[in-house]
Amino acid sequence: MRNLEQKLRDKSARVGIVGLGYVGLPLALSFSEVGFRVLGFDIQQKRVNLVNQGRSYIADVSSDRLSAIRTKKLLEATTAQTRLEEVDVICICVPTPLTKTKDPDLSYVIQESEKISQHLQPGQLVVLESTTYPGTTKEVILPILERSGLKVGSDFHLAYSPERVDPGNEKYGIKNTPKLVGGIDSQSAKLAELLYRQVAEVVVPVSCPEVAEMTKVFENVFRIVNIALVNELAQLCEKMGISVWEVIDAASSKPFGYMPFYPGPGIGGHCIPLDPYFLASKAREYDFHTRFIELAAQVNEQMPYHVTWRIMESLNARGTSLNGAKVLVLGVAYKKGVEDLRESPSLRLIQMLQEKGATVSYNDPHISEIQVSKGTLASVNLTEEILSSADCVVIATDHSCYDLEQIAARSKLVFDTRGTTRGLNHDNIIRLGE
Numbered sequence: 001m002r003n004l005e006q007k008l009r010d011k012s013a014r015v016g017i018v019g020l021g022y023v024g025l026p027l028a029l030s031f032s033e034v035g036f037r038v039l040g041f042d043i044q045q046k047r048v049n050l051v052n053q054g055r056s057y058i059a060d061v062s063s064d065r066l067s068a069i070r071t072k073k074l075l076e077a078t079t080a081q082t083r084l085e086e087v088d089v090i091c092i093c094v095p096t097p098l099t100k101t102k103d104p105d106l107s108y109v110i111q112e113s114e115k116i117s118q119h120l121q122p123g124q125l126v127v128l129e130s131t132t133y134p135g136t137t138k139e140v141i142l143p144i145l146e147r148s149g150l151k152v153g154s155d156f157h158l159a160y161s162p163e164r165v166d167p168g169n170e171k172y173g174i175k176n177t178p179k180l181v182g183g184i185d186s187q188s189a190k191l192a193e194l195l196y197r198q199v200a201e202v203v204v205p206v207s208c209p210e211v212a213e214m215t216k217v218f219e220n221v222f223r224i225v226n227i228a229l230v231n232e233l234a235q236l237c238e239k240m241g242i243s244v245w246e247v248i249d250a251a252s253s254k255p256f257g258y259m260p261f262y263p264g265p266g267i268g269g270h271c272i273p274l275d276p277y278f279l280a281s282k283a284r285e286y287d288f289h290t291r292f293i294e295l296a297a298q299v300n301e302q303m304p305y306h307v308t309w310r311i312m313e314s315l316n317a318r319g320t321s322l323n324g325a326k327v328l329v330l331g332v333a334y335k336k337g338v339e340d341l342r343e344s345p346s347l348r349l350i351q352m353l354q355e356k357g358a359t360v361s362y363n364d365p366h367i368s369e370i371q372v373s374k375g376t377l378a379s380v381n382l383t384e385e386i387l388s389s390a391d392c393v394v395i396a397t398d399h400s401c402y403d404l405e406q407i408a409a410r411s412k413l414v415f416d417t418r419g420t421t422r423g424l425n426h427d428n429i430i431r432l433g434e
């Protein structure tokens with residue numbers, strides 16, 4: 001252990017990052033940029049080749065950054081899991097999706113732990129970064145790793161440190177987002193803390209992996225519950241003729257005890273819609289039902305239905321039926337400025353509009369093509385003709401590049417699900433929450 005401590009301090013430790021996706025690739029770069037030699041592992045040969053060619057496939061990582069690190073020979077990627085033996089530290093950043101019935105699918109974590117167990121070396125530190133339910137590190141990963149014959153504490157080290165990355169966020173990244181660390185024992189905690197202090201300005205040690213696991217899930221539960229609250233309020237405001245956007249702005253003037261959340265067509269991304277189910281599922285083992293999570297999921301998942309109904313109603317008021325109408329959806333990424341489609345509410349919305357008989361096209365500067373149940377749709381150019389020929393233009397994702405004034409001026413009807421057109425004075429704009 002002294003050996004690894006020394007190697008972390010003088011940056012001679014070799015860091016292994018398993019899973020080179022939205023979480024793993026930026027982390028691999030962060031370690032290499034402070035001078036560690038990093039070996040990245042992925043099962044996708046294509047990703048491995050791209051990393052080795054210095055070409056990025058993740059929006060938050062520029063190819064320039066990647067190729068600069070490749071030139072310095074500080075980062076290499078491989079599919080060969082036998083090479084896990086070459087590294088001192090292994091950070092696991094593999095996916096943790098849900099099954100169709102919304103139960104945690106730990107198969108990637110389990111498969112990778114089995115691989116690590118086969119190649120585990122004395123003195124190695126293993127850290128799980130993937131989001132999961134409290135208990136995973138101790139109950140799932142530890143027994144698999146100890147099948148190697150090595151014992152945690154004396155032979156190897158194990159910790160949980162959740163990734164808190166917010167894709168597309170230009171203000172907060174790995175360096176200035178405090179990093180939580182929960183070690184399975186005091187030596188593991190100490191080493192994991194030292195590891196992350198090399199790339200993060202603030203490391204927050206907690207007493208055990210379960211606290212770190214619960215904290216990560218709680219942070220996302222906090223978001224879905226508050227988003228659900230404001231989505232519900234938006235629907236009430238519509239009935240009462242009050243603008244929810246104005247209410248949120250006004251409430252935000254309070255300097256304490258309040259923070260703004262915004263309504264929208266639903267929630268998306270890899271974390272917020274999925275992670276709370278990890279907790280809900282684990283809670284059932286204790287005969288406990290996480291009612292806030294279930295209720296929030298119910299309200300949020302109903303939003304695409306509500307938006308479809310509002311679009312239908314808005315067209316109807318203009319003498320047009322949704323069945324046969326041309327609807328142009330602006331933005332299919334799950335949030336502004338990203339190229340990530342995962343769990344995007346726009347996809348659900350497009351599907352529902354199509355089911356109601358609308359002819360749907362879309363524009364998204366970040367996503368050139370999408371698969372919907374009726375086949376493939378390609379992003380259309382946002383020309384004046386496209387805007388004026390649509391019966392309704394739906395702002396589903398508020399990408400900053402959209403020229404709202406032009407969109408409002410050219411379109412017959414705009415339905416804004418993000419409140420982004422506030423401030424524009426066109427009577428063809430209808431907003432969610434008003």
Ligand SMILES: NC(=O)c1ccc[n+]([C@@H]2O[C@H](COP(=O)([O-])OP(=O)(O)OC[C@H]3O[C@@H](n4cnc5c(N)ncnc54)[C@H](O)[C@@H]3O)[C@@H](O)[C@H]2O)c1
Binds near residue numbers: 108129163270271
């Ligand atoms: N994307 C986010 O914003 C975000 C934020 C915080 C936490 N997380 C969590 O981090 C974890 C990873 O998420 P992500 O968004 O980076 O996923 P991702 O799908 O972008 O990347 C995962 C990568 O792991 C690879 N992989 C899968 N199994 C592997 C294996 N056995 N060995 C090597 N590579 C393997 C995949 O090929 C893929 O490249 C998840 O648990 C997620 O919940 C994600």
